[in-house]
Amino acid sequence: MAVFRCTFRSATLGARVPFNLILPEDCTSDVPLVVLLHGLSGNQDDWLHYSNIETLLSERKMAALLPDGQKSWFCDMKYGGKYATFIAVELLDYVRNTFPVTKKREKTFAAGLSMGGYGALKLALRWPERFAACGALSGAVDIFARFELGDRHDQGVAIWGEDYLSVIPGSLDDTYHLARQLEEKDLPKPWIYQACGLDDKRLRENHLFREFIKDRGYVYEYFEGPGSHNWDFWNVQIVPTLDFFVRCMEQNNG
Numbered sequence: 001m002a003v004f005r006c007t008f009r010s011a012t013l014g015a016r017v018p019f020n021l022i023l024p025e026d027c028t029s030d031v032p033l034v035v036l037l038h039g040l041s042g043n044q045d046d047w048l049h050y051s052n053i054e055t056l057l058s059e060r061k062m063a064a065l066l067p068d069g070q071k072s073w074f075c076d077m078k079y080g081g082k083y084a085t086f087i088a089v090e091l092l093d094y095v096r097n098t099f100p101v102t103k104k105r106e107k108t109f110a111a112g113l114s115m116g117g118y119g120a121l122k123l124a125l126r127w128p129e130r131f132a133a134c135g136a137l138s139g140a141v142d143i144f145a146r147f148e149l150g151d152r153h154d155q156g157v158a159i160w161g162e163d164y165l166s167v168i169p170g171s172l173d174d175t176y177h178l179a180r181q182l183e184e185k186d187l188p189k190p191w192i193y194q195a196c197g198l199d200d201k202r203l204r205e206n207h208l209f210r211e212f213i214k215d216r217g218y219v220y221e222y223f224e225g226p227g228s229h230n231w232d233f234w235n236v237q238i239v240p241t242l243d244f245f246v247r248c249m250e251q252n253n254g
Contacts, residue, residue, distance in 0.1 A: 001057060003023075012089075021065055023058055025063075030100070031107075036053070036055075038112065038113070039116055056239060080120075084123065088126070109132060118143060120134045132248050141175055144169055145205055195240075197226065
């Protein structure tokens with residue numbers, strides 16, 4: 001696999017920002033692409049440093065785009081960068097036009113861990129015409145519940161403003177709201193893979209989202225098993241996540 005470490009002048013963010021791209025060395029065109037997101041304390045290098053993602057992608061002949069989302073929760077921030085739009089639209093289009101990766105929705109996916117698990121789910125639900133499936137590993141799948149605790153006040157203000165607890169519900173960052181909206185629209189629903197460890201502090205949050213989403217017409221798989229909020233769990237669960245994407249691609253003739 002080839003690893004491209006790039007910087008990109010983003011008009012959306014108004015800055016030069018880094019990203020990584022993992023690409024099969026023998027590819028020619030239309031390579032399936034996973035947008036792979038990091039956690040709150042991480043950056044675009046985490047999956048390269050702490051996982052065997054290169055080998056897993058090589059085995060499946062897939063590419064991965066690894067952007068840096070800072071601590072934005074992959075949102076369009078009120079007092080900061082519009083990271084959701086940057087990643088799902090501007091950067092994705094740039095990579096599609098510059099490298100031999102797919103431009104097809106049926107071969108484009110999003111996955112991530114913790115904050116990135118929420119980000120992957122949110123991007124796929126907000127832009128279902130761009131992402132065929134997503135994977136949320138130990139995901140903060142209920143963003144309101146994360147910020148309702150009050151221990152991330154400064155982040156909440158930066159992302160949504162001073163009245164963030166009244167802004168989040170029903171917004172484009174509310175995964176519950178986005179999922180309900182897709183029920184009412186004539187748009188394809190992304191497939192969803194969700195996984196959480198039995199010792200993870202986000203287990204109940206993941207249970208609640210599982211109960212919410214399972215009967216709403218989504219192709220959906222849920223896993224929970226031994227593990228906590230760490231790379232031991234994420235390294236195991238990225239394997240069925242990628243296989244879930246392969247099945248999605250095959251079924252949709254990607």
